[in-house]
Amino acid sequence: MDAVEEPMSAFGAVTAQTNKLSRQYQALLDQSTPHTLYRWVGTGVLLVFFFARVFFAQGWYIVAYALGIYLLNLFLAFLQPKFDPSNEALDNDMEDGSLGSLPTKQDEEFRPFIRRLPEFKFWHAxxxxxxxxxxxxxxxxxxVPVFWPVLVMYWIMLFVLTMRKQIQHMIKYRYVPFTVGKARYTKNSS
Structure with missing residues (x-):
C-alpha cells in the first residue's frame, strides 16, 4: 500500500512546487506591468547580449534568423487591430453594397483602436x-552552417514587403496604432 501512495505523493509534491513557481512567476509579471520603459530596456539589453553572442561566436545564424522572423510576426500582430476593418468592410459590402471604414465623421460610430496583440503580451513573448x-x-x-548574408538580405526584403503592406492597410482603413499627440488631462485642466 505504501508503494502505491508514494508515487501519488511524489506527483502531488511536483504539482505543488510547479503551482508555487507559477504563482511566483505570475506575481513578478504583475509587478512589472506598470514599468513599461524598464521592461523594454531590459529586453533590449537581452537582445544586445544575444547579438553579441552570435557575432563573437560566429555562428547560430539560423537561430538569429528564426528569432527575427518571430519578432517580426509579433510586431505585425502588435500593429494590427483586433477586429480587422478589411473583414468588416467585406461584411458590410455583402450586406448593404458599400465598403466601410473606420469612422471619420461626428455621426459615425466610434470604435477605439484595440490591438490584436497587447503591448504586455508582445513584450512577454x-x-x-x-x-x-x-x-x-x-x-x-x-x-547549422549557412551563408548568413543571404539570410540577412531575405529578412530585410521580408521586413520591407510586410511593412509596406501593413502601412498600406493602415492608410486604406485610416487607423493609427500609436498614441502620438494624445491629449493628456491633469487635475487643473477643467
Missing part, C-alpha cells in the same frame, strides 16, 4: 523568445 534563442546559442546542435 519577445523577451521569452530572445531568452530561448540565447540559450540555444550555447548548444552546438543549433549551429
Amino acid at each position: 519577445a523577451t521569452r523568445a530572445i531568452s530561448i534563442s540565447f540559450v540555444c546559442t550555447w548548444f552546438e546542435v543549433f549551429n
